[in-house]
Amino acid sequence: MKIAIAGAGYVGLVTGACLADFGHDVVCIDKDAGRIAALRRGEIPIFEPDLAGLVGTNLGAGRLSFTSELAGAVAGAEVVFIAVGTPSRRGDGHADLSYVHAVAREVAASVSGFTVVATKSTVPVGTGDEVARIIAAANPEADVAVVSNPEFLREGAAIEDFKRPDRIVVGVEDERARAVMTEVYRPLYLNQAPLVFTGRRTAEMIKYAANAFLAMKITFINEMADLCEAAGADVQQVARGMGLDNRIGGKFLHAGPGFGGSCFPKDTQALVRIGEDFGSPMRLVETTIAINEQRKRAMARRVIAACGGEVRGKTIGVLGLTFKPNTDDMREAPSIDIVRGLLDKGARVVAYDPQGMAAARALIEGLECGESAYDVAEGADALVLVTEWNEFRSLDLARLKAAMAAPVLVDLRNVYRHDEVARHGFAYTSIGRPVGAGDGGGLADAAE
Numbered sequence: 001m002k003i004a005i006a007g008a009g010y011v012g013l014v015t016g017a018c019l020a021d022f023g024h025d026v027v028c029i030d031k032d033a034g035r036i037a038a039l040r041r042g043e044i045p046i047f048e049p050d051l052a053g054l055v056g057t058n059l060g061a062g063r064l065s066f067t068s069e070l071a072g073a074v075a076g077a078e079v080v081f082i083a084v085g086t087p088s089r090r091g092d093g094h095a096d097l098s099y100v101h102a103v104a105r106e107v108a109a110s111v112s113g114f115t116v117v118a119t120k121s122t123v124p125v126g127t128g129d130e131v132a133r134i135i136a137a138a139n140p141e142a143d144v145a146v147v148s149n150p151e152f153l154r155e156g157a158a159i160e161d162f163k164r165p166d167r168i169v170v171g172v173e174d175e176r177a178r179a180v181m182t183e184v185y186r187p188l189y190l191n192q193a194p195l196v197f198t199g200r201r202t203a204e205m206i207k208y209a210a211n212a213f214l215a216m217k218i219t220f221i222n223e224m225a226d227l228c229e230a231a232g233a234d235v236q237q238v239a240r241g242m243g244l245d246n247r248i249g250g251k252f253l254h255a256g257p258g259f260g261g262s263c264f265p266k267d268t269q270a271l272v273r274i275g276e277d278f279g280s281p282m283r284l285v286e287t288t289i290a291i292n293e294q295r296k297r298a299m300a301r302r303v304i305a306a307c308g309g310e311v312r313g314k315t316i317g318v319l320g321l322t323f324k325p326n327t328d329d330m331r332e333a334p335s336i337d338i339v340r341g342l343l344d345k346g347a348r349v350v351a352y353d354p355q356g357m358a359a360a361r362a363l364i365e366g367l368e369c370g371e372s373a374y375d376v377a378e379g380a381d382a383l384v385l386v387t388e389w390n391e392f393r394s395l396d397l398a399r400l401k402a403a404m405a406a407p408v409l410v411d412l413r414n415v416y417r418h419d420e421v422a423r424h425g426f427a428y429t430s431i432g433r434p435v436g437a438g439d440g441g442g443l444a445d446a447a448e
């Protein structure tokens with residue numbers, strides 16, 4: 001099939017590379033000409049495991065191409081995916097739909113023949129109606145079926161998620177689109193991935209409902225962790241005991257510094273606004289957002305407490321900056337609030353992250369960066385593990401201690417075992433585990 005994808009970011013690029021790998025003929029379009037020029041040279045503008053290889057193979061095979069000219073790509077396409085950003089609108093938290101609407105206007109001017117326009121961007125309920133209206137108003141002759149096809153991939157495991165999804169949701173209002181979308185995803189359907197057809201508004205709602213629910217699940221276990229600390233229980237054992245119940249499931253039950261990233265913060269905000277617009281408040285989601293906001297800053301206070309209540313003039317080493325491992329994405333990462341909280345109290349903060357340092361330096365004024373975990377430990381009064389990259393899971397604790405000014409380790413991801421760290425002479429703080437708890441060992445699922 002001939003497929004055009006507007007937006008070559010995390011979602012558009014992964015979608016394009018994977019659909020080309022299924023054998024489709026895919027053109028990815030981005031208005032960022034520098035990004036397109038880099039992609040044409042085979043350079044990948046984002047860090048996502050295995051993406052470079054997949055793009056290279058399909059570029060070489062002639063199934064994948066890149067352009068900044070939308071018109072030509074859309075004119076020849078049977079399906080046009082919209083995969084542009086829908087960030088929080090400045091000031092009010094609504095999803096900013098200006099990029100989606102702009103693509104709709106451009107698509108209207110270029111479509112020829114029956115074309116399915118599939119919105120992959122996360123958009124509020126009713127956006128598909130508006131996209132259809134924009135296209136019809138701009139080009140009354142256009143024969144277009146607008147469908148909702150939300151994306152559920154996780155950064156860091158995006159290709160695996162796209163190729164082996166739990167489900168593919170497609171919201172259609174025009175029956176002709178059902179056959180087209182079935183054909184797009186036929187290779188996955190053969191792999192038994194359930195293709196769930198719904199109405200368009202329902203599909204749009206499923207995406208927000210799923211993200212808000214996961215954000216609530218994380219926030220629930222984070223609050224539970226605080227209660228466990230106060231009551232002398234171990235949150236990791238509580239999570240395991242809960243998660244073994246099939247009705248609950250063990251994923252997204254790892255206590256930590258609060259959720260961040262490119263989706264949960266903005267999507268929970270947007271869902272609250274959608275609820276307000278429909279006069280149907282999303283109170284659980286509102287509370288989730290408030291708890292999470294407070295938590296990120298509270299993590300800085302936790303570090304300060306571990307340093308004896310004062311960090312002015314002290315050097316704090318930070319391990320991990322991205323919102324989760326295996327991505328270079330710094331959007332809404334908890335590290336931003338944590339580092340700022342420490343800088344505000346007069347600390348010097350030196351961080352190391354395998355992929356996120358350039359973006360983090362641009363976001364956080366005053367942040368210094370080191371070249372490795374051991375470099376960051378040099379002369380540090382405390383080390384804070386913020387993002388559980390694999391390379392931080394089995395650090396040489398004796399080497400760290402020898403490098404540090406004071407052996408203080410704050411493990412916000414419960415990667416280490418208390419007894420092991422204590423044996424090396426560290427003062428150790430983790431999340432929701434009483435002193436002496438020993439069954440940590442990196443239970444956190446790095447791919448979440």
Ligand SMILES: NC(=O)c1ccc[n+]([C@@H]2O[C@H](COP(=O)([O-])OP(=O)(O)OC[C@H]3O[C@@H](n4cnc5c(N)ncnc54)[C@H](O)[C@@H]3O)[C@@H](O)[C@H]2O)c1
Nearest residue numbers: 007008009010011030031032084085086099121122151155
């Ligand atoms: N990142 C994720 O993990 C993830 C997962 C599921 C869903 N989503 C959703 O997918 C959408 C895209 O997210 P992302 O993380 O890929 O965003 P992104 O910011 O990485 O990429 C968006 C791209 O669209 C381009 N763009 C903007 N306007 C354009 C236009 N008019 N024509 C062509 N290109 C244009 C930008 O230059 C940018 O490269 C969002 O709605 C997001 O909520 C993201």
